[in-house]
Amino acid sequence: MSTDEEILDRIALAVSDSAWTLAGAAEAAGLHPSTLIKRFGSREGVLLALSRRWVNSVPSGPLSSDPHAELMAWAASLSVRGITSAGVLARIDMLAEDLRNEELRGLLHLGWQRQLDHLTALVDAAVDRGDLRVTVPVRLVAQLLMDTASGALLRAAVAPEPAEADPCTAVHDLLEALT
Structure with missing residues (x-):
């Protein structure tokens, strides 16, 4: 069993x-x-x-000695390459279902806060190592990474070819702009 x-x-x-x-x-x-x-x-x-x-x-901090690589791996995990438009829409539907249900919405909020904490720790560690250069608070950079991922997912949902608005690419581009 x-x-x-x-x-x-x-x-x-x-x-x-x-x-x-x-x-x-x-x-x-x-x-x-x-x-x-x-x-x-x-x-x-x-x-x-x-x-x-x-x-x-959701990890509470860096899992390796290379936080920049972890950020890039997180970006890669967001990819919609190889996923149909219906698959991207299914992700949006699941989000909407979470938002309609109070308990699921609470868990989503908790998960996103943990993810924000994790990304903040990764960005902070990557800045300390010299992998990223930022002039704004690292928490703001982490928020921008999450917001970029969410916005790109919405763009992918309406794109004729979801990979054209791949969240992985959008987050990767933002990270590259900070190196």
């Missing part, structure tokens, strides 16, 4: 680029939808478990 983490791993991989349904999540997990309900209580319970898992996965 699979653990909750194993189930959530399979669901997260499957729903990251497609519309989220309980049936699709169950299929990705290799389970019947009723089994997911028994494990997580409801469709919302699955979403809450996925959100808590994401929040807990």
